Amino acid sequence: QRLSIDEYKQGILSGNRFVLSRAITLVESRLPEDATHAAKLLEQLMPHTGGSLRVGITGVPGVGKSTFIEALGSYLTHQEIRLAVLTVDPSSARSGGSILGDKTRMTQLSQDPRAFIRPSPAGAYLGGTARKTRETMLLCEAAGFQIIFVETVGVGQSETEVRHMVDFFLLLMLSGAGDELQGIKKGIMEMADALVVNKADGDNIKAAEKARQDFQHALHLFVPPESQVDPQVFLCSSLRQEGVAEVWQFVEDYKKTTQANGYFAENRKKQNLHWFRSMLHYLLEHHFLAQEKIRKLLPAIEQQVSAGTLPATQAAREVMEAVWK
Amino acid sequence: QRLSIDEYKQGILSGNRFVLSRAITLVESRLPEDATHAAKLLEQLMPHTGGSLRVGITGVPGVGKSTFIEALGSYLTHQEIRLAVLTVDPSSARSGGSILGDKTRMTQLSQDPRAFIRPSPAGAYLGGTARKTRETMLLCEAAGFQIIFVETVGVGQSETEVRHMVDFFLLLMLSGAGDELQGIKKGIMEMADALVVNKADGDNIKAAEKARQDFQHALHLFVPPESQVDPQVFLCSSLRQEGVAEVWQFVEDYKKTTQANGYFAENRKKQNLHWFRSMLHYLLEHHFLAQEKIRKLLPAIEQQVSAGTLPATQAAREVMEAVWK
Numbered sequence: 001q002r003l004s005i006d007e008y009k010q011g012i013l014s015g016n017r018f019v020l021s022r023a024i025t026l027v028e029s030r031l032p033e034d035a036t037h038a039a040k041l042l043e044q045l046m047p048h049t050g051g052s053l054r055v056g057i058t059g060v061p062g063v064g065k066s067t068f069i070e071a072l073g074s075y076l077t078h079q080e081i082r083l084a085v086l087t088v089d090p091s092s093a094r095s096g097g098s099i100l101g102d103k104t105r106m107t108q109l110s111q112d113p114r115a116f117i118r119p120s121p122a123g124a125y126l127g128g129t130a131r132k133t134r135e136t137m138l139l140c141e142a143a144g145f146q147i148i149f150v151e152t153v154g155v156g157q158s159e160t161e162v163r164h165m166v167d168f169f170l171l172l173m174l175s176g177a178g179d180e181l182q183g184i185k186k187g188i189m190e191m192a193d194a195l196v197v198n199k200a201d202g203d204n205i206k207a208a209e210k211a212r213q214d215f216q217h218a219l220h221l222f223v224p225p226e227s228q229v230d231p232q233v234f235l236c237s238s239l240r241q242e243g244v245a246e247v248w249q250f251v252e253d254y255k256k257t258t259q260a261n262g263y264f265a266e267n268r269k270k271q272n273l274h275w276f277r278s279m280l281h282y283l284l285e286h287h288f289l290a291q292e293k294i295r296k297l298l299p300a301i302e303q304q305v306s307a308g309t310l311p312a313t314q315a316a317r318e319v320m321e322a323v324w325k
Numbered sequence: 326q327r328l329s330i331d332e333y334k335q336g337i338l339s340g341n342r343f344v345l346s347r348a349i350t351l352v353e354s355r356l357p358e359d360a361t362h363a364a365k366l367l368e369q370l371m372p373h374t375g376g377s378l379r380v381g382i383t384g385v386p387g388v389g390k391s392t393f394i395e396a397l398g399s400y401l402t403h404q405e406i407r408l409a410v411l412t413v414d415p416s417s418a419r420s421g422g423s424i425l426g427d428k429t430r431m432t433q434l435s436q437d438p439r440a441f442i443r444p445s446p447a448g449a450y451l452g453g454t455a456r457k458t459r460e461t462m463l464l465c466e467a468a469g470f471q472i473i474f475v476e477t478v479g480v481g482q483s484e485t486e487v488r489h490m491v492d493f494f495l496l497l498m499l500s501g502a503g504d505e506l507q508g509i510k511k512g513i514m515e516m517a518d519a520l521v522v523n524k525a526d527g528d529n530i531k532a533a534e535k536a537r538q539d540f541q542h543a544l545h546l547f548v549p550p551e552s553q554v555d556p557q558v559f560l561c562s563s564l565r566q567e568g569v570a571e572v573w574q575f576v577e578d579y580k581k582t583t584q585a586n587g588y589f590a591e592n593r594k595k596q597n598l599h600w601f602r603s604m605l606h607y608l609l610e611h612h613f614l615a616q617e618k619i620r621k622l623l624p625a626i627e628q629q630v631s632a633g634t635l636p637a638t639q640a641a642r643e644v645m646e647a648v649w650k
Contacts, residue, residue, distance in 0.1 A: 039636065039638060039639045039642065042636040042638070042639065043635070043636055043639055046633065046634055046635070046636060047634070049633070050633050131638070134637075135636070135638065138636070187512050187515055189546070189547075190512055190515070214542075214546065215546065217539075217542070217543070218542070218543045218546045221514070221539065221540070221543045222514075268633065269631040269632070269633075270631075272630045272631050272632075272633055272637060273627060273630060273631050275630075275637035276626075276627065276630040276637040276640050276641055279637050279638055279640075279641035280614075280640075280641040280644055280645070281606065281610070282641075283641050283642070283645045284609050284610065284613060284614075284645075284648075285606075285609065287645065288609060289605075289609075301601075302598060302601065305597045305598060305600075305601040306594040306595075306597050306598050307594070307597075308371065308374070308375050308593065308594075308597055309371055309372070310368070310371065311364065311367040311368055311371060311460070311463070312459075312597060312600035312601040312604050313364060313367070313456070313460065313604055314364045314367065314368055315601050315604075315605075316601055316604035316605040316607075316608050317364065317608070319605055320605070320608045320609075320612070323609075
């Protein structure tokens with residue numbers, strides 16, 4: 001059922017969506033033969049990757065991510081821009097994917113010939129989800145997509161990983177929900193390059209403006225970002241398609257500024273290294289700690305460590321000794 | 326030169342400071358025989374640990390950590406409380422320790438028979454510093470210290486690790502320094518259980534009160550902490566010994582509330598597991614990636630990954646193959 005490396009490669013480079021989809025399925029596969037094939041394909045495609053602008057978009061459920069992505073995405077495709085929308089959703093991954101869900105969520109974009117929507121791989125293990133999304137992103141770049149949105153669900157499980165694969169990270173917020181209802185996990189706000197107060201329409205406008213000021217003020221308390229571009233807070237009505245042009249202008253300006261000051265390239269290098277190292281850690285753990293005897297040993301050791309009867313260092317040594325045997 | 330395990334144990338449990346100091350030196354030692362001896366000692370002492378209240382204190386250089394610790398520390402020792410002050414300072418660790426520095430910094434506490442001051446281990450490797458401080462903390466608990474301060478320098482290298490070993494994390498801030506001068510690394514503010522605006526005296530009082538309100542407002546934007554105790558911002562003049570009683574009352578209340586709601590114990594369990602896992606990762610990496618052949622291989626691979634010519638996954642596989650050979 002697999003194509004040859006060359007068939008995948010030619011299909012992707014010519015922008016064939018059907019071949020692209022099959023290549024993504026190959027990357028997502030957990031079969032060892034597929035993994036080897038996928039690795040070879042990716043290696044060949046590397047010279048054709050890196051050309052897109054990668055944008056992470058997050059926010060708690062209910063903040064209106066789908067309508068926002070529809071509004072911003074359509075704004076881009078109307079300018080003849082080719083856009084790929086990838087989703088990292090550990091929960092949907094566990095429950096077996098949500099292709100239908102994503103297509104119904106974004107009715108406009110899913111019928112748009114310039115847009116390509118791909119949900120989380122079904123049944124992927126947590127952590128792996130993000131890694132596979134990263135490789136999918138590389139495939140989409142080789143297929144000529146100029147902008148890639150990586151959407152994540154904003155409950156704190158995958159945001160950090162997504163932050164490590166995008167150039168720009170956008171956080172959607174609600175207004176008037178009361179501070180505690182924002183539900184944003186600690187740290188996520190500090191990763192954002194821009195905040196968007198969504199649903200700034202109707203009776204909500206006043207509360208939205210108040211929220212914008214509050215967030216802007218809070219952002220000022222943080223240390224200036226390495227990008228040297230101060231994060232901004234925007235108002236948006238995805239429903240009425242208002243505000244998306246301003247948001248996008250900021251993203252474009254960010255790209256120009258950071259390309260000029262060197263941060264853009266530097267950040268991508270760092271991200272590449274980050275992914276390599278986390279992959280290496282994963283493989284080390286996978287090979288050594290996933291052994292049957294270690295898996296049997298761990299629960300009892302962790303129980304003692306957690307209860308404070310066994311020192312952490314001693315426990316780690318005991319596990320390492322078992323690894324050697 | 327080493328004492329027997331039993332001599333160390335009896336000395337520590339009877340509160341002998343001289344033996345405690347020697348045991349800390351044993352824990353800090355990089356000699357494999359010392360490490361084995363230290364591990365055995367710690368294992369025996371475990372039933373006598375955990376009894377203190379562990380408080381992390383951080384803030385950028387110049388914020389007045391030493392005077393604050395002197396003020397708060399003396400406030401405690403005057404109540405017959407036995408206090409240990411440990412320092413995690415990766416920079417001093419690299420430059421060879423700063424015993425004299427710490428003793429001159431805290432002249433009052435260093436002469437106080439109820440206080441025990443121990444600086445960062447000299448020459449410890451980064452990351453290792455925090456781990457050794459954690460084990461030193463356990464020794465101090467076995468020696469009967471009721472409160473342990475773990476001081477860190479606030480430049481973002483060791484705060485997260487210290488957060489993982491304390492019950493309460495205190496962040497010292499300056500007022501009137503301008504937002505950007507606070508120099509607080511992203512994320513540190515969100516780890517704090519309380520903020521203290523220090524140097525709230527003289528001409529500075531108005532600016533300090535303004536800063537207090539600003540910080541309090543910013544804290545409200547974050548998600549409520551798992552401890553269920555909202556972080557508070559306090560004004561302090563360490564110089565004039567004002568405000569420390571209020572800060573300490575808050576710490577005590579925090580302890581009571583979190584002991585009642587179960588978070589205190591739950592958090593310690595989590596921290597124990599965290600230390601075990603990070604220790605295990607460290608040992609795995611140390612044993613496999615520190616091999617001569619891997620150390621020679623890594624720079625070239627990382628260069629290709631960083632430049633984007635080699636996919637991260639493929640690079641990680643190549644390293645793993647070299648590990649096997």
